[in-house]
Amino acid sequence: MTRVRRRSPSVVAVIAALTLGATACSDDTTPSDVASKVASAVASVGTDLSAAAAEAKKKLDSVKDGADAKSDVRLGTPSKDADGHITVPVTVSNQAADKKSFAVQVNFRDTGGNLLDTVVVTISDVAPGAAGQGAARSTRGLSGNVKADTGTALRY
Structure with missing residues (x-):
């Protein structure tokens, strides 16, 4: 049985950005620079979501x-x-x-x-x-x- 794995839009965006970065870099930007910037941006979104989820949990937990x-x-x-x-x-x-x-x-x-x-x-x-x-x-x-x-x- 073949298993199909769906990727989230953010994973697809990272893969696309890394691919574009590796093939279409300007003179002063390397693929490694692009990958680093994309990874940082994705980590930021993950951190924002984690912070929002933690804040929501905190508010709900405070309800007696x-x-x-x-x-x-x-x-x-x-x-x-x-x-x-x-x-x-x-x-x-x-x-x-x-x-x-x-x-x-x-x-x-x-x-x-x-x-x-x-x-x-x-x-x-x-x-x-x-x-x-x-x-x-x-x-x-x-x-x-x-x-x-x-x-x-x-x-x-």
């Missing part, structure tokens, strides 16, 4: 006595601002009998499902039976067709 509220969350259509950041409207419905707050993790993904960024938005003091509004904004500029989905959502 939170109940799963994923079914109470609706995300709107993502839009890109002038800086390339993606913003998505977040609506929560409070089904509880008293005022509640929500911590909602929003994941930003490419069309292949690869995680590009993640953030946590807090929507505070939503009245019983009411809806609360917020917006999740990516921590950095993202390119391509970006989709948003709900990760963890807690009501507390």
Whole structure:
């Protein structure tokens, strides 16, 4: 059986950049220089994503006595601002009998499902039976067709 392995867009970009760098260097740039710059850029993206994931985990871990509220969350259509950041409207419905707050993790993904960024938005003091509004904004500029989905959502 032949196994097909999908590569993430960032891996494909690195391979393409390394190939281009090796074949189309200017007089003062060597393939090794190009490879070093590409590797540095890719490492930076990985570091940014790791930092965003760590920050999201920290915010969610700080919620005490939170109940799963994923079914109470609706995300709107993502839009890109002038800086390339993606913003998505977040609506929560409070089904509880008293005022509640929500911590909602929003994941930003490419069309292949690869995680590009993640953030946590807090929507505070939503009245019983009411809806609360917020917006999740990516921590950095993202390119391509970006989709948003709900990760963890807690009501507390």
